[in-house]
Every structure is written in structure tokens, then in C-alpha cells.
Amino acid sequence: MGGYYEMVVLVGVASLLTTGQCDASCRGTDGVPGVAGPPGRDGYPGAKGDKGEPAVTGNVPVDVGILPALKGQVGSRGPQGVMGPKGYSGHLGPTGAHGAVGRPGPEGESILHGGQLSAQQGGSAFSVIRTDNRYPPLQQVVTFQTTVVNKGQDFNAATGHFTCRVPGVYYFTFHSMAKVSVCLGIQSDALGEKLGFCDYNRNTDQVLSGGVVLKLRLGEKVWLESFRDQQRDVETRDTQDKSIIFSGFLLFSDSE
Known part of the structure; x- marks a missing residue:
């Protein structure tokens, strides 16, 4: 009896083993993809590569010696940089040439002294020109045809005399141009003798000039005379053609 039951158990086990096997079409459910792992560490630097081939233009190798001379296109202008610090002063250059003489300045303004015009401000100055081509008559006062300046009306062109109206120190000068020799002298009541000037440069235009500083009193006269x-x-x-220019002006009055 016990042997019968053992036989039944063995047969049941064998039956279970036979029915538990799958055929070739039997497969399980696909699994879910796994999560990406963390990045790996950087690798070690690679070895330096070999030198490249020379550049080519039109399939022709370019001489590496001329590469520095090749220029690319000009780029756009960059923004202005910050101004740098002020540099040191350079060495002083050589003195330049003198410029041309400027034009005479305008007449000065009046200066008042105690509400009255000073003698200097009311001053005296003249410049006249003789344009007569005749030789100035010898031993006679030279007269003039053109008046350029006559401040104070102290010069009489018709008589050739300057008459002192403002006592003080004056400067008188003359210049003449002629094609023959001319002698001229400055005469004055304030002079003990005539100041004579002559020129004897033959066969060319002759230029003669002279000047004097005089201290004049009221009413004293000054004139030019030919001799x-x-x-x-x-x-x-x-x-x-001849011309004579006679000029004079007050340097400073006795009241200063």
C-alpha cells in the first residue's frame, strides 16, 4: 500500500515538470531603459600633431617667406581709446624769421586829467609831402603840396613852418628822393645852427634822410630849407621826379 502511494507521487511530479516547460515562442516583458550614468573624467591630453602643409594659391605652393607680406582686408575702425597722459614738453626750437612789419595801429583814446584834456592828448603830429618836380629853391623854406597828417593844425603846408603850440620834446625827420644831388637842412628857432644833410651818389636815384629831437617852447618854429x-x-x-616827406610829432610835453 505504501509503495502504491509513492508511485502516485512520482507520477505527479513528473507530470508537473512536463507541463512547466515553454516552447520557442514563449518570451517575457521588455524591461525599462536604465538611467544615464554620470559623465566620465577628462582624458589625458593627446600628443602634438604633425606640422601642416604650406598654404596653396591656385594649386601652387606659396613660399612661406612671403607670408608675412600678405595682407588681409582692412577691418572696420575700432572705437577711440582712452586719452593717454600728457607728454613731456619738447625742446625749444630755433628762433623763426622776423615777420613783416604790421600796419599802424588805430589812434589812441583820450586820457582825461582832472576833467581836462592833457597837452599830450591834445598833442601835435604832422606828415606832409612835396610833389613839385622843380628843384627846391636854394636858401628858401621848402613848401609842400600834400598833407597826410596834421593833428593840432600846427603845420602850415603853404609856408612850410611848424609852430609849437604844446611846449615839450619833439622828434622831426625828413626823407627825399631825386635823380640829382639834393641838400636839405632842418632849421629851428631852438637851434643855434642849421643841421644840413647832402647826398652825392651820381647817376642813380638818391635817397636822403635826416632827423633831430628838439625841445621847443611855445611859438618856436621848425622848417626844412634847401641849400x-x-x-x-x-x-x-x-x-x-622828386619827392620830399617831412614829419614831426610830440614825444612828451613839459607838463608831464
Whole structure:
């Protein structure tokens, strides 16, 4: 009896083993993809590569010696940089040439002294020109045809005399141009003798000039006078172009 039951158990086990096997079409459910792992560490630097080939233009190798001379296109202008610090002063250069003489300045303004015009401000100045081509008559006062300046009306062009209205120190000067010899002298009541000037540069335009500083009192006169020295008679009859300029002005009055 016990042997019968053992036999039944073995047969049941065998039956279970036979029915538990799957055929070739039997497969399980796909699994879910796993989560990405953390990044790995950087690898070690690789070895330096070999030198590249020279650049080519039109399939022709370019000489590496001329590469520095090749220029690319000009780029756009960048923004202005910050101003740098002020540099040191350079060495002083050489003195330049003198410029041309400027024009005379405007007449000065009046200066009042105690509400009255000073003698200096009311001053005296003149400049006149003789344009007569005749030789100035010898031993006579030179007269003039053109008045350029006559401040104070102290010069009489018709008589050739300057008459002192403001006592003080004056400067007088003259210039003449002629094609023959001319002698001129500055005469004055304030002079003990005539100041004579002559020029004997033959066969060319002759320029003569002279000047003097005089201290004049009220009413004293100053004038130019022609005189003979070594001039020939033919020269005193000359009628070629001539000009004489006579000028004078107050330097400072006695009241200053």
C-alpha cells in the first residue's frame, strides 16, 4: 500500500515538470531603459600633431617667406581709446624769421586829467609831402603840396613852418628822393645852427634822410630849407621826379 502511494507521487511530479516547460515562442516583458550614468573624467591630453602643409594659391605652393607680406582686408575702425597722459614738453626750437612789419595801429583814446584834456592828448603830429618836380629853391623854406597828417593844425603846408603850440620834446625827420644831388637842412628857432644833410651818389636815384629831437617852447618854429653845397647848376634846374616827406610829432610835453 505504501509503495502504491509513492508511485502516485512520482507520477505527479513528473507530470508537473512536463507541463512547466515553454516552447520557442514563449518570451517575457521588455524591461525599462536604465538611467544615464554620470559623465566620465577628462582624458589625458593627446600628443602634438604633425606640422601642416604650406598654404596653396591656385594649386601652387606659396613660399612661406612671403607670408608675412600678405595682407588681409582692412577691418572696420575700432572705437577711440582712452586719452593717454600728457607728454613731456619738447625742446625749444630755433628762433623763426622776423615777420613783416604790421600796419599802424588805430589812434589812441583820450586820457582825461582832472576833467581836462592833457597837452599830450591834445598833442601835435604832422606828415606832409612835396610833389613839385622843380628843384627846391636854394636858401628858401621848402613848401609842400600834400598833407597826410596834421593833428593840432600846427603845420602850415603853404609856408612850410611848424609852430609849437604844446611846449615839450619833439622828434622831426625828413626823407627825399631825386635823380640829382639834393641838400636839405632842418632849421629851428631852438637851434643855434642849421643841421644840413647832402647826398652825392651820381647817376642813380638818391635817397636822403635826416632827423633831430628838439625841445621847443611855445611859438618856436621848425622848417626844412634847401641849400647849396656841391651841386652843379644843371642839377638845380632839374625837373625830373622828386619827392620830399617831412614829419614831426610830440614825444612828451613839459607838463608831464
